[in-house]
Amino acid sequence: MTNTSGSGRNWTFLTNHGHVLLAIARDPTARLRDVAAEVGVTERAAQAIVADLEADGYLHRTRVGRRNEYTLNPAGRFRHPAEADRQVGALLALFAETPTADVDPQA
Numbered sequence: 856m857t858n859t860s861g862s863g864r865n866w867t868f869l870t871n872h873g874h875v876l877l878a879i880a881r882d883p884t885a886r887l888r889d890v891a892a893e894v895g896v897t898e899r900a901a902q903a904i905v906a907d908l909e910a911d912g913y914l915h916r917t918r919v920g921r922r923n924e925y926t927l928n929p930a931g932r933f934r935h936p937a938e939a940d941r942q943v944g945a946l947l948a949l950f951a952e953t954p955t956a957d958v959d960p961q962a
Contacts, residue, residue, distance in 0.1 A: 871896055873946065875904045876913060876927070880951035883925045913943060 869877075874894040879885060885893075891901035905925075908914045913931045917924045929944025 879925045880947045
């Protein structure tokens with residue numbers, strides 16, 4: 856990651872959970888190995904993040920043959936109180952080029 860702020864500290868606006876959700880939105884049949892590589896975490900960390908996202912209803916995992924296919928829930932709300940009135944579909948629409956026309960970004 857390139858540090859352009861001059862602070863000497865590396866940080867990003869999105870958490871690893873956000874990055875994993877976006878990676879899956881871009882490719883719902885991606886292997887977790889590939890998601891982990893894209894996000895920059897271990898495969899084990901990606902598995903834990905997907906388990907968190909699934910447990911909280913942000914995605915659903917379906918076994919298709921030897922692979923998993925993920926279905927996202929764009930109506931899920933952000934977890935932080937400052938954004939709890941917003942749906943994650945707005946984030947997905949911004950970064951993932953997924954159809955979220957049924958999601959009201961102001962809802």
